[in-house]
Amino acid sequence: MNLSPLAQDFVLHFGEMGSRWGINRTVGQIYALLFVSQRPLNADEIAEALAFSRSNVSMGLKELESWRLTKLQHLPNDRREYFSAPDDVWAIFRTLAEERRKREIDPTLSMLRGAMLVTPGTDADRHAQARMKQMHDLIEMATMWFSDMQRLEPATLKQLMGMGATVTKLLEMKDKLKIVAGGKKARGLK
Amino acid sequence: MNLSPLAQDFVLHFGEMGSRWGINRTVGQIYALLFVSQRPLNADEIAEALAFSRSNVSMGLKELESWRLTKLQHLPNDRREYFSAPDDVWAIFRTLAEERRKREIDPTLSMLRGAMLVTPGTDADRHAQARMKQMHDLIEMATMWFSDMQRLEPATLKQLMGMGATVTKLLEMKDKLKIVAGGKKARGLK
DNA sequence: CTAGATTTTCAGTAATTACTGAAAATTCAA
DNA sequence: TTGAATTTTCAGTAATTACTGAAAATCTAG
Missing domain, CATH: 1.10.10.10 (Winged helix-like DNA-binding domain superfamily/Winged helix DNA-binding domain)
Incomplete structure (x- = not known):
């Protein structure tokens, strides 16, 4: 080498x-x-x-x-x-994530959805099905969220990531705004 | 079986x-x-x-x-x-992510940091180093963001994920608020 | 077309990883 | 303690995956 x-x-x-x-x-x-x-x-x-x-x-x-x-x-x-290799490291990351989703997540979700349709014959199966549903919901939520994020402009995404946990400050703020929402709306703040 | x-x-x-x-x-x-x-x-x-x-x-x-x-x-x-297996699927996911970070991300970051310290002798090395820096920054940002997220309450995290790309609406809102910030602050909206 | 250049395929082999049974180590009730 | 129950280790073997060289296929300039 x-x-x-x-x-x-x-x-x-x-x-x-x-x-x-x-x-x-x-x-x-x-x-x-x-x-x-x-x-x-x-x-x-x-x-x-x-x-x-x-x-x-x-x-x-x-x-x-x-x-x-x-x-x-x-x-x-x-x-x-x-x-x-592509120049943009974000694009590389994105491609990798998309491809993994196609190959690993999608087949898993579809297996889990299939399992949801079975009528459980035993107590054990009822439990297994409930567990699979938990897993299904987690994976589906994470995947949907991820594909949402991928649709953002890289700059926006970077801004969001840069904020880290402080996005929750925005959440709190939103809640407070709701309390006094009438006033806000009237002043054109959406 | x-x-x-x-x-x-x-x-x-x-x-x-x-x-x-x-x-x-x-x-x-x-x-x-x-x-x-x-x-x-x-x-x-x-x-x-x-x-x-x-x-x-x-x-x-x-x-x-x-x-x-x-x-x-x-x-x-x-x-x-x-x-x-633990009951809470979120906890399982978290543990998995933490463990993977320890085993894969951390060593990679430390290798990349080491590479940043080398004085490049050639043009090719200068380029290689710049590329490694791009990768380093991406990984570091994603990792920091991820560990920030892990510190949130599961409920908050779920709320955030459920919002998906609409978190950006909050971002826009924040920007608009800034424009008229004096008024907001005076009214105790942080 | 055709012939040289280039890439791909694939059967055989090498290297790695997974799995087993037997033996060793550990645990704990008596 | 002891010894039966249980778990772990590990050398040997099986199975899988990676890699190579040679041959086939593809491509393109002339």
Whole structure:
């Protein structure tokens, strides 16, 4: 691996982290490399930099494409394909979250909804169903909220996040405003 | 596996899902079983229900304990240990999130912080460092926000989530209030 | 078209991870 | 204490997943 120590640490770390998620080490390393690279890389360059086989790189890139995490481009007078990671880290995060939802959350919700439709035959099943409903409701709420957030402008989202728990101050304020709502409305404060 | 079809679907699904995360199939199934079970189960009962070896169950339970996801208790006149999942699904979610932060986010942040301290020798390293900073800032912001949220009362959190993107209405309202702030303050609206 | 360049596929193998049974360690009632 | 009940450990094996090289497929300049 002929990378600077800085890049190498990063790449190795993401390889490790990748394997803690379902993503394999190779794929994690490839993405980390693309992420820090100044310019798009072709498959041979990646194979060279990370010292694994050309075919392994091909498979890794295919996997990353299926996650919609790479940009593909061509350079003038070069038939090879060049890969890079999107510039905007928020966009990357978003894509990752969307893709995970599609692959993991949606199937889980649909399994749980299916389970809700079964008429429980035993007491144990009645209990199991109630538990599944709790889980279903939690996941559904978190997911809906998350997709709501994703629709916001990055700037707004950042502002909200920056506020952290102080958003609750706004909530309290809203409640107080309600108490004296008539007056507010009259003065055009929505 | 002598479970009702309802429970079996759930258990098998979580086995699959587990293996998509770093968690192995066995562990996922054990947790799913505990989650839907009406009463705490001992290791033999789990091994029996899921049809794997006693030692495998022992390892699986140890893994779950390391994630702080199980409750351990004893029944009168029974030396065996009985395991169950916490009742509150929010609490489970929280624990999971905390534990993942400790294991995955914190080490990543510290690696990235370390990388910030290196004096870049090349142009490529300067770029890599800038990229790592972007990632660092995103992760740090998301994490801080998340831990802020965790400190809220579950009810407040639920209220906030239920509002989804409409929290931004509050933001807009706040901005408008600022414009006429003097008046508000005078009336004790904070 | 065609031939060189490039990418993908895939069967075989290597590496890793999961699982088991047997043995060791621990726990606790008597 | 002791010993039966219970849990944990761990070396060996099974199963799964990752990786490679070679061959096939695809692409494109001429």
